[in-house]
Amino acid sequence: MKRILSLLALVASGLVAKAEPLVFPVETATLKNGMKVLIHEDHSIPNVALYIFFKVGSRNERPGITGLSHFFEHMMFNGAKKYGPHMFDRAMENSGGSNNAYTSNDVTVYQDWFPSEMLELIFDLEGDRIRDLNFDPKMIDSERGVVASERRTSVDNNNFGVLNEQFQAAAFIAHPYHWPVIGWMSDIQAWTLQDLKTHFSMGYAPNNAVMVVAGNVTASKFLKLAEKYIGNIPRRDPPPALRTVEPEQMGERRIRVEKFAQTPIVMIGWHVPETANPDYYPLSILQVILLNGESSRLYRRLVDKDQLAIAVDGGMSQSFDPMLFSITAQPREGIEPEKVEAALYEELDRVRKDLVDEKELQKAKNTLLAQFYRSMKTISGQANTLGSYEVFFGDYKKLLEAPDLFEKVSRDDLKRVAQKYFGEKNRTVATLIPAKEAK
Amino acid sequence: MKRSLLLILLLFATLTHRTNAGEWVHFPAYRRTVLSNGVTLLVMEKHGAPLITVTLALKSGSLQDPAGKEGLADITNDLLRKGAANRSAEQISDDLDFIGATLETSTTYELTRVHTEFLKKDLTAGIDLFTDLILKPTYPAVEVDKLLKQRVDGIKAAKDEPLEVIGHYYQQFLFGSHPYGRPPGGDEQSTDRIRRDDVVRFHELAYVSSNMVIAACGDFSAVDMEKILSSRFGSLSPKYITALTLPDPDPVAATRLELIDKPDSTQTFFRFGNTGISVTDPDRVVVDIVNTLFGGRFTSKLNTALRIDSGLTYGAASSFERRARPGAFFINSYTQNDSTEKALNMALNVLKDLHEKGFTDAEVASAKAYIKGQFGPRVETADQLADLMIRFEIYGLDKKEVDDYAARIDAVTSADVLRVIKKDYPTTNLAFTIIGKASQIEPVIKKYSAQIETRSISDPGFGKK
Numbered sequence: 001m002k003r004i005l006s007l008l009a010l011v012a013s014g015l016v017a018k019a020e021p022l023v024f025p026v027e028t029a030t031l032k033n034g035m036k037v038l039i040h041e042d043h044s045i046p047n048v049a050l051y052i053f054f055k056v057g058s059r060n061e062r063p064g065i066t067g068l069s070h071f072f073e074h075m076m077f078n079g080a081k082k083y084g085p086h087m088f089d090r091a092m093e094n095s096g097g098s099n100n101a102y103t104s105n106d107v108t109v110y111q112d113w114f115p116s117e118m119l120e121l122i123f124d125l126e127g128d129r130i131r132d133l134n135f136d137p138k139m140i141d142s143e144r145g146v147v148a149s150e151r152r153t154s155v156d157n158n159n160f161g162v163l164n165e166q167f168q169a170a171a172f173i174a175h176p177y178h179w180p181v182i183g184w185m186s187d188i189q190a191w192t193l194q195d196l197k198t199h200f201s202m203g204y205a206p207n208n209a210v211m212v213v214a215g216n217v218t219a220s221k222f223l224k225l226a227e228k229y230i231g232n233i234p235r236r237d238p239p240p241a242l243r244t245v246e247p248e249q250m251g252e253r254r255i256r257v258e259k260f261a262q263t264p265i266v267m268i269g270w271h272v273p274e275t276a277n278p279d280y281y282p283l284s285i286l287q288v289i290l291l292n293g294e295s296s297r298l299y300r301r302l303v304d305k306d307q308l309a310i311a312v313d314g315g316m317s318q319s320f321d322p323m324l325f326s327i328t329a330q331p332r333e334g335i336e337p338e339k340v341e342a343a344l345y346e347e348l349d350r351v352r353k354d355l356v357d358e359k360e361l362q363k364a365k366n367t368l369l370a371q372f373y374r375s376m377k378t379i380s381g382q383a384n385t386l387g388s389y390e391v392f393f394g395d396y397k398k399l400l401e402a403p404d405l406f407e408k409v410s411r412d413d414l415k416r417v418a419q420k421y422f423g424e425k426n427r428t429v430a431t432l433i434p435a436k437e438a439k
Numbered sequence: 440m441k442r443s444l445l446l447i448l449l450l451f452a453t454l455t456h457r458t459n460a461g462e463w464v465h466f467p468a469y470r471r472t473v474l475s476n477g478v479t480l481l482v483m484e485k486h487g488a489p490l491i492t493v494t495l496a497l498k499s500g501s502l503q504d505p506a507g508k509e510g511l512a513d514i515t516n517d518l519l520r521k522g523a524a525n526r527s528a529e530q531i532s533d534d535l536d537f538i539g540a541t542l543e544t545s546t547t548y549e550l551t552r553v554h555t556e557f558l559k560k561d562l563t564a565g566i567d568l569f570t571d572l573i574l575k576p577t578y579p580a581v582e583v584d585k586l587l588k589q590r591v592d593g594i595k596a597a598k599d600e601p602l603e604v605i606g607h608y609y610q611q612f613l614f615g616s617h618p619y620g621r622p623p624g625g626d627e628q629s630t631d632r633i634r635r636d637d638v639v640r641f642h643e644l645a646y647v648s649s650n651m652v653i654a655a656c657g658d659f660s661a662v663d664m665e666k667i668l669s670s671r672f673g674s675l676s677p678k679y680i681t682a683l684t685l686p687d688p689d690p691v692a693a694t695r696l697e698l699i700d701k702p703d704s705t706q707t708f709f710r711f712g713n714t715g716i717s718v719t720d721p722d723r724v725v726v727d728i729v730n731t732l733f734g735g736r737f738t739s740k741l742n743t744a745l746r747i748d749s750g751l752t753y754g755a756a757s758s759f760e761r762r763a764r765p766g767a768f769f770i771n772s773y774t775q776n777d778s779t780e781k782a783l784n785m786a787l788n789v790l791k792d793l794h795e796k797g798f799t800d801a802e803v804a805s806a807k808a809y810i811k812g813q814f815g816p817r818v819e820t821a822d823q824l825a826d827l828m829i830r831f832e833i834y835g836l837d838k839k840e841v842d843d844y845a846a847r848i849d850a851v852t853s854a855d856v857l858r859v860i861k862k863d864y865p866t867t868n869l870a871f872t873i874i875g876k877a878s879q880i881e882p883v884i885k886k887y888s889a890q891i892e893t894r895s896i897s898d899p900g901f902g903k904k
Contacts, residue, residue, distance in 0.1 A: 045815035094805035096812015115812040145750030260703030294532035370539030
């Protein structure tokens with residue numbers, strides 16, 4: 001069934017009174033095994049971006065097998081039935097394609113970029129690994145080394161990574177967001193073949209996935225191939241629903257990490273609802289006002305006026321369960337982290353006590369609109385945006401409603417959410433302090 | 440009414456270039472005008488998304504930095520947004536952010552870039568800002584001071600991330616006293632020597648009409664955009680900048696190695712190589728193929744050996760940084776401390792095998808397919824097209840780099856491949872830059888060079904003074 005996603009509604013809402021209407025046709029279908037498919041035809045370059053979102057991530061793990069979803073993402077490239085060890089990448093790159101993947105707390109996403117004449121080969125490759133992934137003990141050991149190296153680079157040797165890991169673990173004491181996506185090093189070293197097999201059958205059901213394609217394809221031909229290569233992969237039970245809900249935080253949490261470093265880092269987070277919650281819209285606007293660009297509240301105060309920080313960054317990531325709104329700042333040479341903190345809280349108190357300017361609110365809405373257009377500049381961005389909306393908002397058509405919902409946000413809404421979420425009891429503060437000597 | 444409107448819009452959508460499978464991309468037509476004062480305008484229409492990109496490129500960059508004041512070109516460029524015409528730094532940020540526009544400034548050896556992107560409906564506001572920043576910066580003393588201090592702190596913070604700084608160290612170590620050895624962003628000490636006067640003088644020197652190339656790409660009429668840009672930049676009085684004579688860098692004459700101690704490091708980061716090729720090297724297309732196979736894609740020889748087959752690293756690659764003269768060539772990777780020797784030996788063996796075994800016809804064909812298959816997304820956005828227009832202009836190339844690329848790739852022979860391996864992939868006389876835990880890896884590192892220099896990551900600068 002064809003739905004035309006149109007920004008005519010945006011014109012009607014008055015948000016983009018002078019903007020040109022943009023046509024963005026999306027065709028949707030559900031394969032016989034339950035996999036949802038979204039197709040956007042774009043013939044400006046002879047290429048295709050294909051993303052498959054599996055709704056499995058680190059939140060579906062438990063202590064002892066943390067990092068397994070991410071490891072699984074690696075193993076998906078290491079050999080199935082038709083295409084043996086390492087053949088996936090070779091077959092793809094030898095014909096002109098490239099690929100990648102990422103794992104988050106919530107999802108694992110496989111990304112293929114290729115010239116359109118490769119479409120059938122891509123389906124052959126994807127069908128093979130989703131249906132018949134192979135688990136070879138030698139491969140497991142070698143890939144374990146790669147993941148350990150990745151952990152060392154992105155966490156152990158990276159001050160932001162180390163701090164973020166400790167920070168998130170302190171903010172979440174019960175919910176699976178407590179452990180890192182890449183897994184604890186001891187778990188990485190301990191995964192077994194059986195762990196992998198169990199995890200595969202739990203997470204990789206086709207009915208637990210959304211396939212999104214943007215580029216030089218014809219929808220009808222695409223769907224035929226999808227049914228042929230993917231449609232007959234049997235459906236399975238999706239991962240069991242999570243039981244554990246993070247209990248309400250009852251007081252500020254503070255942690256210190258001492259490590260060799262040239263500069264300290266401060267990371268602060270507040271519990272906020274999941275993406276699908278209506279407060280997502282005012283919180284997103286607040287994120288722009290606080291953190292986006294050099295006119296933002298926090299940049300202006302911390303980096304520019306008081307010169308307390310080298311940089312300040314942050315915001316929310318998309319999630320299925322309540323997550324964090326986090327802010328990271330690097331203090332300038334000779335500035336105590338506590339001073340940066342104090343200034344930051346003063347700025348947050350301002351948005352809690354006073355309404356923001358009308359102009360500031362309009363700025364945020366203008367920025368979000370411009371960001372939307374930017375995210376749709378490439379077929380890659382289109383696939384990512386469509387897929388993210390489908391997965392985190394429950395329906396890609398929410399993309400159409402978003403401008404209206406942003407437009408409706410009032411200054412009072414911003415004050416309300418600032419008061420509700422940015423309080424002392426709801427925050428976790430993590431500081432990396434340069435250690436005097438390296439171990 | 441809605442139905443017919445939809446139909447019209449659908450028609451519009453299909454008027455954009457429709458690509459058939461197997462058809463190669465065409466670089467879109469654009470208008471090139473040189474104004475009487477020497478400003479070059481490059482204007483290309485691109486309809487679809489209601490966005491406009493405008494990029495200024497100066498035909499000069501950090502090579503113009505006075506000795507001891509490395510980073511001046513970059514700083515002068517970054518300070519454009521800190522006060523211009525009758526707008527303060529704050530007002531500029533307010534105005535940019537209010538329309539959701541982006542502004543990026545960057546500098547490399549031979550090029551200075553100011554890039555902005557805004558919505559079509561904000562064309563006037565966007566162009567006004569862009570023009571003011573470039574032509575009338577005020578460089579308030581308070582802002583200059585602030586930025587200089589921020590940069591010094593920023594350089595120190597960057598030294599916590601080896602991957603962020605290893606390039607600066609390698610560049611200085613490889614090129615030595617050649618101008619390419621001077622860091623475009625400066626270092627802690629050079630930044631400390633820079634004053635407001637230097638910045639003002641530098642702007643007067645470099646931001647002159649004959650030095651300016653302005654590329655615009657987006658949802659506008661080319662004729663109108665040309666008129667607008669001409670009216671903003673056409674009245675600049677004609678001025679010239681003295682061109683620099685830049686010699687070719689000397690290749691490394693005898694293997695040398697620098698070890699930068701980062702005592703908390705659990706991994707060793709390495710980069711080694713020699714001088715490489717220029718942007719206009721006649722063999723540049725052959726190098727694209729050879730480097731794809733050697734270290735330029737996931738299934739390359741280097742990555743296959745160091746990551747896929749042995750799990751020693753998360754990534755190993757090789758690169759040619761192409762510039763007006765031969766830039767750096769290097770092989771790079773990282774591994775945990777106790778596999779440092781294994782990884783280095785492996786990388787050197789892959790390089791040796793390159794010469795001894797070369798590539799099969801099937802491998803060369805696969806590289807050709809890969810390069811062609813991955814090309815489309817490189818000419819997809821207005822930003823990319825604007826940057827390409829600039830690249831053609833600055834380096835004396837033309838749109839055949841895009842239009843004829845597939846044919847040029849197809850024309851490469853196995854003899855070409857052999858020739859480039861011999862010429863451009865040195866196995867001896869290499870410069871090595873290594874960042875890691877010296878107390879653990881120094882005994883092992885000694886084997887790779889008779890000449891070894893050690894320094895600490897906390898030392899100011901990016902190498903020997």
